[in-house]
Amino acid sequence: MSTEAGSLSEFDRSGAAAWERSGAAARxxxxxxxxxxVEAQTCVMTREDTVWARVYYRNATGEELRSLLTLMGPGGRTVELHCAPAAHxxxxxxxxxxxxxxxxxxxxxxxxxxxxxGPVAEAPLLLRAGSERAPDARG
Incomplete structure (x- = not known):
C-alpha cells in the first residue's frame, strides 16, 4: 500500500488489498x-495523472447528516460533492x-x-476533517 503523509483509514481495512492492487496512493x-x-478521515487519492478526494466516516449520531466533500487544487480549482451519511x-x-x-x-x-x-442556516457544524498536505507542496 502506498501512502505519502498519512495512513489508510481503519474504516477501509477490509478493502485494503484491492486498494493496493489499484496502484492508487493516498495522503x-x-x-x-x-x-x-461522527468520526471521519479525509484523503487525497492519486493514481497516475488523476486525483480525487475520499472521506471514510462513521455516523453514530442516530440522525441523517449532510456532508460536503471538497477537493482543492492549484489555481483555485475545486470539486465539491454533497454526501448523505445515513443514520447507522x-x-x-x-x-x-x-x-x-x-x-x-x-x-x-x-x-x-x-x-x-435542520435548516441549512441553522444546522450545526459537527466535524471538519482534512487531508494532509504533501511535505513538498507549498501554498
Missing amino acids: CGPEVVAPEG DEPDTCETPRVPSSGLPGSATAVAEFVGA
Whole structure:
C-alpha cells in the first residue's frame, strides 16, 4: 500500500488489498471524532495523472447528516460533492469524481464537513476533517 503523509483509514481495512492492487496512493489526514458521534478521515487519492478526494466516516449520531466533500487544487480549482451519511453506525465512504491532476504532485488537499439536520442556516457544524498536505507542496 502506498501512502505519502498519512495512513489508510481503519474504516477501509477490509478493502485494503484491492486498494493496493489499484496502484492508487493516498495522503490522509488524522481520524477525527466529534462528541456527537461522527468520526471521519479525509484523503487525497492519486493514481497516475488523476486525483480525487475520499472521506471514510462513521455516523453514530442516530440522525441523517449532510456532508460536503471538497477537493482543492492549484489555481483555485475545486470539486465539491454533497454526501448523505445515513443514520447507522457502520463505516462508509464518499468520494468526489476523479479529475486530471494539475500542478505539482501533492498540491491537492481535501476537506470534509459534516453538519446536523435542520435548516441549512441553522444546522450545526459537527466535524471538519482534512487531508494532509504533501511535505513538498507549498501554498
